[in-house]
Amino acid sequence: MESINTCNCEGCELKSLFFENVTTSEIESICTRKTEHEYSKGDIIIQEGEAIQDFIYLKTGLVKLYRSGNNGKEQIICFALPLDFVSLLSIFSEQKYNYSVAALEDSVTCNIRMEEVKSIASQNGKFTLSLIEKVNKATDRIILDFLEVKQKRLYGRIAYILLYFSKKIYNSKSFDLPVSRKEIAEYIGMTVENVIRSLSDLRKDGIIKIFGPNIEIVDEDRLLRISELS
Amino acid sequence: MESINTCNCEGCELKSLFFENVTTSEIESICTRKTEHEYSKGDIIIQEGEAIQDFIYLKTGLVKLYRSGNNGKEQIICFALPLDFVSLLSIFSEQKYNYSVAALEDSVTCNIRMEEVKSIASQNGKFTLSLIEKVNKATDRIILDFLEVKQKRLYGRIAYILLYFSKKIYNSKSFDLPVSRKEIAEYIGMTVENVIRSLSDLRKDGIIKIFGPNIEIVDEDRLLRISELS
DNA sequence: ATCAGGTGATGATAATTATCATAGAGAAGA
DNA sequence: TCTTCTCTATGATAATTATCATCACCTGAT
Incomplete structure (x- = not known):
């Protein structure tokens, strides 16, 4: 994994999607502190059991969410494209990831410290509300796909x-x-x-x-x- | 289904759990406008396809969430006790329920208009944050159980x-x-x-x-x- | 009271899926 | 280069699960 920070938020087409209800000063605060990470195909982005520190979303690429079952076999939970959250599950409810994420194609993530997100969230209800909508849409999708396959x-x-x-x-x-x-x-x-x-x-x-x-x-x-x- | 409104929020042990970050005046507003519904074993609480109007949580009883698959057969998504949300999935992300809920035992729900919840949420980030945590925990649980069974x-x-x-x-x-x-x-x-x-x-x-x-x-x-x- | 329909139960058989074995191709490492 | 390992591939066989049929029991409806 390579960590870079050259992304300019001004030109980021994801910014408005994720942070539509955030004030200019809040965005500036996010942009200066966010980090960006590049992953090659096959790289592990999140390891099951790690502490959740960042709010992560996928800028480019394709990833898989998976976890290791009891018998040692892995189970793939879903595939995710940009605009789907990578930090879907457990992000707000757990201390540690209960799943892993790996890059299926070269990918770039944008990471924001969870404290930063929570701090904005606790002060900005509209932001949190749009966040809850997006997180829910993604987990709904997973559950419906599960039922479909089942x-x-x-x-x-x-x-x-x-x-x-x-x-x-x-x-x-x-x-x-x-x-x-x-x-x-x-x-x-x-x-x-x-x-x-x-x-x-x-x-x-x-x-x-x-x-x-x-x-x-x-x-x-x-x-x-x-x-x-x- | 029988609609009643005799529940007094003062004695409600769920109030503090769900609305820990809500001001007294907000709680009063909720309590005067909430409705309570009694269901007998077997009653349908939510019908797939209905418009989502209320934020619903289970006060007492036991329910099942399910949806009808393509072939006409029903699929049960999960069982839920009080303190689990009934209005879990799709609540913030969809206009209509994409699942049904039925009472497995005599049950009582407390309903609050979605607009009311959203209105509080948009003004009160802490409330929304604690809401997102609880909703996420519940959907996480569903996904992990799915994987476990699978x-x-x-x-x-x-x-x-x-x-x-x-x-x-x-x-x-x-x-x-x-x-x-x-x-x-x-x-x-x-x-x-x-x-x-x-x-x-x-x-x-x-x-x-x-x-x-x-x-x-x-x-x-x-x-x-x-x-x-x- | 009787009938229809749903539920629980069991057996026989068919369909589906897993396991085991084997083999070639290609990639990674000594 | 040679070995080892993983992935793709296929066949044979075993295990698992579904389907179909039958029956008893109970409940609600007419």
């Missing part, structure tokens, strides 16, 4: 995650999978072998094409039907 | 939910199940038949006793091991 079976889950990457992350029918088969398995809660098998089957049926990490969705309608019919 | 298999899930009711809800090794076998199935994401079979097996193995709705945990250690070893 009601599907193997093939439906595979179809669902392919459509998720295609539509929500890359907005294209052809994309490089940012995760390994193993990570897909950790997200949908199935074994690697079955993930690989399902992808192979989808390829054999002419629904997708696979070139190494690249996936091309050939027959989106059928993929959609598989996703919906479990 | 990594277990049928027997582990059954053991887990029995221990959950025993320890978290009733604090006793003997209790009446507040939910049907079907509802357990809807929570753990398995079929009713398999839930019933698992309970029968646990009974045959002498780990629990079943008298109609009553469950008695005989061998808690073994149940714990089953829960942990999936």
Whole structure:
């Protein structure tokens, strides 16, 4: 991880989104004290169990939230793009992170000391209210996605995650999978072998094409039907 | 549902928990305008799709949060006791509820208009901050429980939910199940038949006793091991 | 009182998923 | 270079779970 501080808040398109109800002087205070961090693909941004010190949000990149289950296996909680909070869960309710965050692509975060955020929050109700809305939207999304995946079976889950990457992350029918088969398995809660098998089957049926990490969705309608019919 | 308004806030033990950072005049304003509602076991408190108008919390009773999946089947999101918010998800981020709430036991809710809460929140950062903490804690709990259940298999899930009711809800090794076998199935994401079979097996193995709705945990250690070893 | 419908229960069987084994390709390290 | 490790891939088999059928019991409705 590399720590830099060259970001100018004036040009930051995220500023207005996150801090719409903050006064100019409060923003100035944030901007001078915030730190920015660069991560390479694969780097760990947050380690489960660490003390929560910063309020972190993703400026650019793609990350995964995950935690290690009882049996040593990892479980992926969700994927997050910029404008989703990285510091979603536990941020206001816990002392320590109960999940980890790692970069799936080169990423940049903007960090603000929690005390700073809490100090502004305690003085500025409108800010806190807009914060609560955004945090809630993100956790709602996680829960609804969990329920969505839960009601599907193997093939439906595979179809669902392919459509998720295609539509929500890359907005294209052809994309490089940012995760390994193993990570897909950790997200949908199935074994690697079955993930690989399902992808192979989808390829054999002419629904997708696979070139190494690249996936091309050939027959989106059928993929959609598989996703919906479990 | 019956609407009453006889609750006196002075004696309300929940007041200080939820509204610790609220001024006396703000509390008075809340107390005069809040409404209280009584529900019988089985009553629906919130219907999925309804407009969110009130901030609702549970005074007494036990409820379930659930939503209807694509295939018509219902999925139970979580169970909630007093001091857990009922209006957890979507409350600050959505216009309409994306889940339903029903009473598993006779329950009483205290309702406050959302505008009232938002109005206090926008003027009182400390209040909003303590609110965000509580809402986050509850949604965190849901997500962690989801992950916990997800990594277990049928027997582990059954053991887990029995221990959950025993320890978290009733604090006793003997209790009446507040939910049907079907509802357990809807929570753990398995079929009713398999839930019933698992309970029968646990009974045959002498780990629990079943008298109609009553469950008695005989061998808690073994149940714990089953829960942990999936 | 009787009927319909929901719930709990159990068995037989089918479908789904996990586990184990094996193998090639590529990456990282000695 | 050679070894080791991880990832992708596939097959065979075992374990797990779902589906279907049947039945008893209870409750509410007509």
